[in-house]
Amino acid sequence: MEKVESPQELAKRLNLKFKDWLLLSRALTHRSYLNEHPEALEDNERLEFLGDAVLDFLVAVWLYHRYPEMPEGDLTRMRSALVHTEQLAEFARRIELGRAMRLGRGEAQAGGRDRPSLLCDTFEALIGALYLDQGLEAVEAFLSPFLEEAAEEVLLHHRVEDPKSLLQEWAQSQGFAAPRYVTRNVYGPEHAKVFEVEVLINGKVCGWGSGSSKHAATKSAARDAIRRLGIVPETML
The missing domain is CATH 1.10.1520.10 (Ribonuclease III domain)
Structure with a gap:
């Protein structure tokens, strides 16, 4: 018992x-x-x-x-x-x-x-x-x-949940300018476009993402950069 x-x-x-x-x-x-x-x-x-x-x-x-x-x-x-x-x-x-x-x-x-x-x-x-x-x-x-x-x-x-803000805070804490998002490619029919975006910090590509809108692609790129830079544990992404 x-x-x-x-x-x-x-x-x-x-x-x-x-x-x-x-x-x-x-x-x-x-x-x-x-x-x-x-x-x-x-x-x-x-x-x-x-x-x-x-x-x-x-x-x-x-x-x-x-x-x-x-x-x-x-x-x-x-x-x-x-x-x-x-x-x-x-x-x-x-x-x-x-x-x-x-x-x-x-x-x-x-x-x-x-x-x-x-x-x-x-x-x-x-x-x-x-x-x-x-x-x-x-x-x-x-x-x-x-x-x-x-x-x-x-x-x-x-x-x-807001990776772009987190990435910007990290970049500024390191003395860098705000991250820059560059659209590298857009493809697909008008009703189903796919955007591919890179995010650069201090002139270097830190992450890449794609999505059905530019907003979604930049968010994906920011999340990828957070993972690559080890800003938070991967288990939280």
């Missing part, structure tokens, strides 16, 4: 100073556990609801202060990425939250301790419990290290 970490063991491992152990225990309790253990008073769904709202608010505040020049649309997209199910599940994995989740036997045997939806829900419930026990400042202190690391990764992914 698997050993489930107690709420006290989890709190000690994460250096969380809970005053109300019942709150933490409830945060870790999935409804499937309640079905098999009628002595448990409540599952974590209400705490999950609260934690979701606390996360939305605190992530918005954190982003507002962390990126003072970022426009509203980008802030919204960043917040969505940081509170997305998969991202919150990754936070939960990082602290091995699955070890302490109280699940019904069937749910546990079906791999519930590593299921993204359950990890996300339990992480939200943990945030809700921490808020009720210690307030917003404690949640912010607990959450900030997660956000700091994840936000940089989210930004990098977002920047790779």
Whole structure:
């Protein structure tokens, strides 16, 4: 039979100073556990609801202060990425939250301790419990290290979605002029043209791309240059 970490063991491992152990225990309790253990008073769904709202608010505040020049649309997209199910599940994995989740036997045997939806829900419930026990400042202190690391990764992914901007930033950081895109060839019938473009930095060809429009071809060329120059790992392209 698997050993489930107690709420006290989890709190000690994460250096969380809970005053109300019942709150933490409830945060870790999935409804499937309640079905098999009628002595448990409540599952974590209400705490999950609260934690979701606390996360939305605190992530918005954190982003507002962390990126003072970022426009509203980008802030919204960043917040969505940081509170997305998969991202919150990754936070939960990082602290091995699955070890302490109280699940019904069937749910546990079906791999519930590593299921993204359950990890996300339990992480939200943990945030809700921490808020009720210690307030917003404690949640912010607990959450900030997660956000700091994840936000940089989210930004990098977002920047790779716009390879021309990323390539221009890199060129300027190296003391070069902005990249120059040159159309080398256009072929095909009017309704299905193909554009071939090279991108030059400091007079040297750094990438090549093709596409059904000049815009698509220049974007492809920028992405090729990013790969060739090793600006970001190939796995992110």
